[in-house]
Amino acid sequence: MVTQVRPPRPDEMSAYYRVLPFANGLPSWEPENAAWHGGSEPWPPQRPPANTQRLEQLAEADINDASFHPVATFVDGMCVGASATISFAVTAPGGGTVRMAGVTATGVIATHRRRGYLRRMMQAMFDAALDRREPLAMLSASEGSIYGRFGFSPATYRTRWELARHEAALRPAEPDPGTLELVGATQAKQAWPKVHADVRACRVGELAPLPGRWDGLSDDTDGTNGPLRYLVHRDRHGEADGIANFRLPWSPTEDNAGTLVVEALEAANSTAYRALWSLLIDFDLTKSIVAPGRPRDEPLRWMLTNPRAMRVTRQTDNLWARVLDVPTALTQRTYLKHGELTFTIDDDQMCPANNGTWHLGTDEAAVTCVPTDKAADLTITLSALSSLYFGGMSAQQLACAGHIVPHADGALGKLTQMFRTDPEPHNSFGF
Template sequence: MAIEIRPVTRDEATEYLRVLPYVNGFPQEEPEASAWYAGSAAWPPQVPRTAADLERYAEEMQADWFRPQAAFVDGKIAGGSAIVSVQLTVPGGQQVALGGVTSTAVLPTYRRRGLLRKIMAAMLDDCRERGEFLAGLSASEGTIYGRYGFSPATFQHRWEVRRTDVAFRTEFTDPGGLELVDGAVAAELWPVLHEQVRAVRVGEISPLPGKWDGLAGGGLPADGSGPAHHLVHRDAGGAVDGAAIFRLPWSPDPERAGVLQVEAFEALTSDAYRALWELLLDFDLTKQVVAARRPVDEALRWMLTNPRALKLTRTRDNLWLCILDVRRALEVRTYAATDSLVLDVHGSGRWRLDAAPDGATCKAVDEDADVSLTVNELGSLYLGGVRASELASAGRVAEHAPGALSRLDALLRPDRAPHNAVGF
């Protein structure tokens, strides 16, 4: 058996695509309910793509931001994956290059031969060669990617609330206004709004080209969830400072009827946030609201007279990170305190981190470590969404100097939990 790992040529693009679950109709998510989806199913159904779809996808693969790798076994493509070039906002607001792993699969008849490990090694080497010192992915299965150095760094909640249970603690007069717009208008507004959001949100990701193009087309989705409706908030000066996409799917089951599904929601101001949720939670002829892809520190709960009205129904890890260059990764972000710690990152050496709110320096040292961990744990800690003391309680981080874990937690603590509403 001859194995070769290399990029895919244009002539091989269709063969590469047939390996991928979203093309061949094989499962692409573990059969568990996902916080990414506001519907009642675990995930919308997969339908094999047509020859015309394959040809269109093959053309799109030629973009310079999409870098596919394939495993050839005796000359035939048996597995594949790709890196997409995106930007990640890190603490301090810097937007850094992230190699995003996507479109990953090995054909069932070629499993357990180490093909994915070889593909992943080639892709991470490609990231390093291009100067991308962070790699990221959203895991289809929770047991696969830890072996390659990835670990969860952001998380998402799915919650639901009955309309009759909603009451806000305080009165509110909106200085701006709400507007329902069509898909074409929404497709123009969302890219601008997202750019403003990701400039200030740790963990947010730049969208892939064409991310919102489909909004303009309208039409009914194949999963039966109903057409998208677009709600926009404008401030007193008329500028858009918030938006939501929601659906009102029909159901023959009275238990599932009258559910408003919030598919996307962004707000730049507290006024926009409150105004959008007030309408969505009191929409005529509905009885329940379900929202997915929500940050773990959702403020809405604390606006309600009964915080239990907002029921958390799913939690899901979202962005997994792999630190490819410890020094560069630790130096590019800022910190919540001023301190100096020596970190022993197994396999990468010992590093003295001299950190402060305005930046940091990191250098290799031969000194006693204050804390030891692997690159996996560093990936989870990097954006501040996971505490070192939490991982230490699980036996995954070791403290060698008294108080070092608390000091590391204080350094990494963000103002808000990291969150990415956009994936790849």
């Protein structure tokens, strides 16, 4: 038996896709209520398997995409496992961007599971990402028990919330100097890149979009869901500073009739944010508002006269992070409080250069992270450091769970003060 883990050739791409759940019609998410889905059912219907023409279209697009890096496992010439990374930039604490390998579309056929093929593909992708000087990897975990053993750990979360229209009263605020406009898909495609760029510049955990990110927006009806509709906010100079995609799906039941689903909403400032929500939560002939994929610390809650009216109905982790290069990653973010911290990592089996004791120093001039012989203030697992990287997780909780062991008085508090960010990290789309 000959086993190879390598990038597929162009003529092998159809076999590569047939391994992947999204292309072969098998489930590609956990059987749990999905916080990214706005419908009344737990998740949308499964798509049918892709036909030959669709596979050829996918192959042509991916072969010509310099950001797409596939890898596959071949056993005696047959493709039995597949995965890929996509080169992204992600906003780090402080507003800078970090190069990141986004792991996507991963699968091993049922007859070849439990043989270590996924680990070998992960190792190949980590090595290739390091060669491309990408110090982070991230993914959206379809099953929570799989990816921790490769060093990934939750870094951002998302919620799905509901709000009854009759409870959606807003606190008084200053008049809005801007304007709201319902637009078509063509205008939405023009507004989204600008608004997202403004938001991404100050939102930790947000991804830089790849080319064509909003090309699929349409005014056409999507089955019983109806068409997407688009609401744009413009400032007093006429520049778009907020946008929302929403729909009013048809429902076969009385319980879910009159629901407005906000599928995406971004605003570059609080004025635009409030204006968009003000219209959407009081839309004519609706009973309730549902918003999936939203931040855990949604500001709208605190604009309501009754904060309890916003009910979180689903919550899950969103992107999981994995530090591939400790010193490079840690010196490409800023820290809430300047100081020094010495820590040991001793559990990274896939990127062994991360193991050792590191001295992290931050001041107004620079951030440094270098090997040291000094005694460590604490020992931290690679997965815990990965969760803490974007500043949204609790060091205290990670320590309680055994992922962090302090060796010096005050070390845990110092770690918390240096790494935490406010607001929490969030990303608005997956990959």
